[in-house]
C-alpha cells in the first residue's frame with residue numbers, strides 16, 4: 001500500500017465515485033474509504049435525474065439548448081441566490097456529464113430528455129435519467145471501478161469509516177479511519193469529503209436550519225458524521241438560510257421529524273387538486289393549483305412549523321383520483337382514524353377539533369371555496385381547479401409537512417471545491433463534493449430539476465479530472 005495517497009476520498013456515493021474514477025484515470029494513487037458494506041451511496045435508490053444543456057443526446061434529438069440558457073433559467077427560478085460561480089461551472093459541464101455517462105455505458109431512453117412538472121419548468125427538454133435510473137449509473141461506475149482496481153490505480157475500502165482529520169486548517173495531511181484493521185492513520189496530499197448529507201442527524205439539522213424544522217424521509221446513510229467532524233475541525237458550515245422545502249409528505253410518527261413518507265400527489269399538472277389546504281389556524285393560504293412548484297413550496301414555508309392539512313369530503317374521497325401514490329384506495333380509507341396523520345369526522349366542527357384548528361376559520365375556508373365552485377370562478381386564491389364543493393360528510397384531513405430531501409446546508413467551498421475555514425480561507429489539501437456542501441449552494445433558495453444529482457456528479461467529475469493536483 002502507498003505510504004501517502006495522492007487522493008483520498010471519503011464516501012463512495014454519487015460524488016465520491018466520479019472523483020475517484022477520474023483521478024485514478026489521470027494516474028493518481030487513489031483511495032476511497034466507505035463506511036458502508038458496499039459502494040454506491042444513494043445511487044441504488046436514486047432516480048438518477050440530471051439536468052444538462054448541450055449534451056450530444058440533445059443535439060441528436062434536434063434540441064437547441066445552451067448552458068447559458070440553463071444558467072439564466074436557474075438564476076431566474078431562484079431569484080439570483082446560490083453561488084453563481086458554482087452554478088455556472090455545474091451547468092457548463094453538465095452536458096459533458098451526460099456524454100460521459102453514455103460513454104461508460106448508460107443508456108437513455110428514446111423519450112429523453114424530458115420536461116418535468118415536478119419542479120418549475122425549464123423552457124426546453126433538458127432533464128435526463130438512464131433507463132434503469134440510479135442503479136444503472138452505479139453499474140457503469142462499478143465497471144470503471146473494477147477496471148481501475150484491477151490495474152492497481154484505485155483502491156476501495158468498505159466498512160472503513162473516517163473518524164478524524166490529520167493536520168490543521170493550515171494544511172490537511174490525511175485522516176484517521178476505523179476499519180477491519182482497527183484505527184489507522186492515512187496520509188494524503190488531497191482529501192476529498194464526499195460523505196453525503198445529514199438528514200438522520202436531527203440535532204445537526206436543527207443547528208443548520210434553525211429558522212424552520214427540517215423534516216425528511218428516514219435516511220440513515222446521511223448520518224452527518226463527517227460534517228460534524230468538519231465543523232469541529234474548523235470548516236465553515238453554511239447554506240441553511242436559503243433552505244426551501246422540496247416536497248410535501250406525511251409524518252408516520254408525529255414526534256419524529258425523520259419519519260416523512262413522501263408520495264402525496266400534489267403536482268397540479270399531473271393531478272389537479274380536488275381538496276383545499278389549510279394551515280394550523282384553519283385558513284387557506286395559497287392557490288393549491290399554482291403551476292410553479294417553488295411558489296407552492298414558499299407558501300408552505302410561511303406556515304407555522306411548515307405544517308398544513310389537506311381537507312376534503314366524502315364526495316371527493318369517492319370521486320377523485322387517489323391522492324397518495326403509496327396507499328391503494330382501500331388502504332387509504334383504512335388509514336383514516338388509524339394513522340395519526342389521517343383524520344376523519346362527521347362534520348366540519350368535528351374535523352376542526354380532530355386536527356386542532358379553529359372551527360369557524362375552517363368553516364369559512366370551506367364555504368369560500370364552495371362559493372367559488374358554485375359560481376365556477378372567483379376562488380379567493382385564484383384557483384382554476386374547482387371540481388366539486390366540499391359538502392358531503394364525513395370530512396377528512398391529512399396532516400402534511402413541507403420536507404427536505406437532500407441536505408440544504410454544508411461545508412462552505414470556493415469555485416475550486418476547496419473547503420473553507422471559519423475565517424473564509426481555503427484549507428490546503430481539503431475539498432468537498434456532492435451533498436456534503438449542501439444543495440442550496442448550487443440551487444439557491446429554490447429547487448430546480450436535476451440540480452441535486454447533476455452537480456453531485458458533475459462537480460465531482462471535474463474535481464477528479466482537472467482540479468486536484470499532486
Ligand SMILES: Cc1cc2nc3c(=O)[nH]c(=O)nc-3n(C[C@H](O)[C@H](O)[C@H](O)COP(=O)(O)OP(=O)(O)OC[C@H]3O[C@@H](n4cnc5c(N)ncnc54)[C@H](O)[C@@H]3O)c2cc1C
Pocket residue numbers: 010011012013014015016033034035036039040041042043046047048049050160161162163194195196197217219221222223225226405406433434435436449450451452453454456
Ligand atoms: C430521497 C432523495 C431523493 C433525491 N432525489 C433527487 C432527484 O430526484 N434529483 C436530484 O437531482 N437529486 C436528488 N437527490 C439528491 C441526490 O441524491 C444527492 O445530491 C446525491 O445522492 C449526493 O451524492 P453524495 O455522493 O454526495 O452522497 P451519497 O450518495 O449519500 O454518498 C455518501 C457516501 O458517504 C458514505 N459515508 C458517510 N459517512 C462516512 C464516513 N464517516 N466514512 C466513510 N464513508 C462515509 C456513505 O455511506 C455514502 O456511501 C435526492 C436525495 C434524496 C435524499
